[in-house]
Amino acid sequence: MALIAAEHLDVRHGRTQVLHDVSVRIDGGEIVTLVGPNGSGKSTLLRCLIGAQRPTKGRILKAAGLRIGYVPQKLHIDPTLPLTVRRFLDLPTRVGTAEAEAALDEAGAGHVMGRQMADLSGGQFQRVLLARAILSRPDILMLDEPTQGLDQPGSAAFYQSLEEIRARLGCAILMVSHDLHVVMSASDRVVCLNGHVCCEGHPAMVSAAPAYRELFGTGTRGALALYRHDHDHADHAAHHHHHHGEEA
Numbered sequence: 001m002a003l004i005a006a007e008h009l010d011v012r013h014g015r016t017q018v019l020h021d022v023s024v025r026i027d028g029g030e031i032v033t034l035v036g037p038n039g040s041g042k043s044t045l046l047r048c049l050i051g052a053q054r055p056t057k058g059r060i061l062k063a064a065g066l067r068i069g070y071v072p073q074k075l076h077i078d079p080t081l082p083l084t085v086r087r088f089l090d091l092p093t094r095v096g097t098a099e100a101e102a103a104l105d106e107a108g109a110g111h112v113m114g115r116q117m118a119d120l121s122g123g124q125f126q127r128v129l130l131a132r133a134i135l136s137r138p139d140i141l142m143l144d145e146p147t148q149g150l151d152q153p154g155s156a157a158f159y160q161s162l163e164e165i166r167a168r169l170g171c172a173i174l175m176v177s178h179d180l181h182v183v184m185s186a187s188d189r190v191v192c193l194n195g196h197v198c199c200e201g202h203p204a205m206v207s208a209a210p211a212y213r214e215l216f217g218t219g220t221r222g223a224l225a226l227y228r229h230d231h232d233h234a235d236h237a238a239h240h241h242h243h244h245g246e247e248a
């Protein structure tokens with residue numbers, strides 16, 4: 001039984017079709033990574049799954065009582081607005097101090113409770129967002145490029161914390177990442193999006209698939225290929241899905 005599934009989603013913004021016939025499902029406890037070039041609809045898909053964006057077509061199915069923890073891609077907090085980490089964790093629902101402390105500890109930011117949100121480093125800020133997302137004891141955590149702006153050690157440490165949180169809470173994780181190393185080493189499944197699902201499956205299978213290689217290349221040039229790759233929309237959708245979609 002899937003925790004959450006998107007079925008045949010279309011999303012349009014005006015005349016732009018952002019998502020086309022996108023179906024994904026996330027099962028309990030698995031780590032699924034969404035990859036794809038800038039503008040390929042990754043954030044849009046997450047927003048549909050959390051209910052912040054209505055698809056033009058298709059539907060979202062959720063397990064009854066599903067709790068979702070969400071870490072957004074960007075959260076702008078006005079630096080002139082006094083807001084401590086402690087008070088931030090009370091938004092939107094007040095939590096006890098012990099609970100807030102436990103969540104910060106779990107997210108690896110145990111020492112920042114009394115600090116101003118505006119004074120946090122990029123890494124600390126992301127960890128506070130993570131702490132807030134796990135306060136609700138989610139069945140699934142969704143993170144949109146959570147290590148954006150973090151250096152290599154910072155990213156690695158953040159992903160380590162995520163693994164530990166999954167082990168402790170038993171939650172599933174769906175994240176957007178451009179960090180191919182992590183995608184390949186830490187995901188149970190990779191979904192490659194470019195308006196449509198280009199290919200998906202176990203990292204080892206996806207990385208061996210021509211559709212993936214076309215996107216990422218091999219070796220160190222892979223990360224660059226990710227940004228340069230330009231799919232022919234309709235043709236590749238059919239082609240890639242035909243060959244690789246069933247491998248998941």
Ligand SMILES: Nc1ncnc2c1ncn2[C@@H]1O[C@H](COP(=O)(O)OP(=O)(O)OP(=O)(O)O)[C@@H](O)[C@H]1O
Pocket residue numbers: 013014016018036037038039040041042043044045
């Ligand atoms: N509210 C909106 N109105 C119009 N266009 C939008 C809106 N939101 C998103 N888009 C467009 O939808 C497309 C997909 O955006 P989305 O943020 O989902 O992509 P992404 O894969 O997450 O990109 P990135 O890797 O850059 O974060 C983009 O072309 C974007 O400009």
